[in-house]
Amino acid sequence: RELDGKAIYFEEIMDYIPQSDVIISATAAPHFIITTKMMQGIKLDKKILLIDIAAPRDIEESVAEIPNIELHNIDSLRSIRDANLEKRKAEAKKVERIVEEExxxxxxxxxxxxxxxxxxxxxxxxxxxxxxxxxxxxxxxxxxxxxxxxxxxxxxxxxxxxxxxxxxxxxxxxxxxxxxxxxxxxxxxxxxxxx
The missing domain is CATH 1.20.120 (Four Helix Bundle (Hemerythrin (Met), subunit A))
Structure with a gap:
């Protein structure tokens, strides 16, 4: 509720995609529920972030090639997390050196x-x-x-x-x-x- 998010029924998905800034998908469906073909049929006037945390994946990978769409899945989120962790480790080492010098x-x-x-x-x-x-x-x-x-x-x-x-x-x-x-x-x- 803090981010004004809303859970919707699957049948309503096409109505909500154009007006959404972020879509998080986490179903147990055995197939893609958001496909490239489906997304190409929607007019997007703004950027939209799709986050797929389902296993198996809910969003077809090629959806990321459509203009104004940014797609992240568990693997890309892990790699972002790992990159951020490495940055924090590097910064921590700098801080340790500064503390040692001081x-x-x-x-x-x-x-x-x-x-x-x-x-x-x-x-x-x-x-x-x-x-x-x-x-x-x-x-x-x-x-x-x-x-x-x-x-x-x-x-x-x-x-x-x-x-x-x-x-x-x-x-x-x-x-x-x-x-x-x-x-x-x-x-x-x-x-x-x-x-």
């Missing part, structure tokens, strides 16, 4: 974040040590003479440069090891420096 990117991002967390903790810890040692050096220098903001700036530049140069290679190694999936390496560094 998963790899996500995993890489997670590993980088993990490494960045360890690196950030390492820099924080070293920065605390730098500030403590800077204060000691400034106090010692003040005790032996005049010591101003210019000298403090020089000490800050020196200690910052030392920290960055000392940690540059370990930082690079931590990122590389994280990308290579060496989670135990990050854990060892965290333990070693009590991060």
């Amino acid at each position: 998963l790899k990117l996500l995993e890489k991002s997670y590993k980088q974040q993990r490494a960045d967390g360890v690196i950030s903790s390492l820099y924080s810890q070293v920065e605390k040590i730098r500030i403590q040692e800077r204060e000691k050096a400034i106090n010692r220098l003040r005790s032996i003479g005049e010591f101003g903001e210019d000298q403090i700036e020089i000490i800050d530049d020196l200690t910052n440069s030392l920290v960055n140069k000392i940690l540059a290679q370990p930082t690079k190694s931590l990122r590389e090891e994280a990308e290579n999936g060496k989670e135990d390496f990050l854990q060892s560094i965290s333990k070693l420096f009590r991060l």
Whole structure:
């Protein structure tokens, strides 16, 4: 009823064919009930789709050669289904590849974040040590003479440069090891420096 379909009696077939868009035939007749000769006698002003799901077939195969008629039977429907299934499988493979690539990117991002967390903790810890040692050096220098903001700036530049140069290679190694999936390496560094 959704498609405004209607079941008809066999005797009414000739009255309904010209006004139909789709005809589905599924009888148990031992012979063709829609023949080429019958269909050639009907004036068709529009396309009509005939679907034959009977076994044996209800619609003569040569009916498909008549203009404005498209005929499908169980075999052609199977081949359409199979073609669609193959298309879906191909699309599913594409989707799987995309998911795999995105998963790899996500995993890489997670590993980088993990490494960045360890690196950030390492820099924080070293920065605390730098500030403590800077204060000691400034106090010692003040005790032996005049010591101003210019000298403090020089000490800050020196200690910052030392920290960055000392940690540059370990930082690079931590990122590389994280990308290579060496989670135990990050854990060892965290333990070693009590991060």
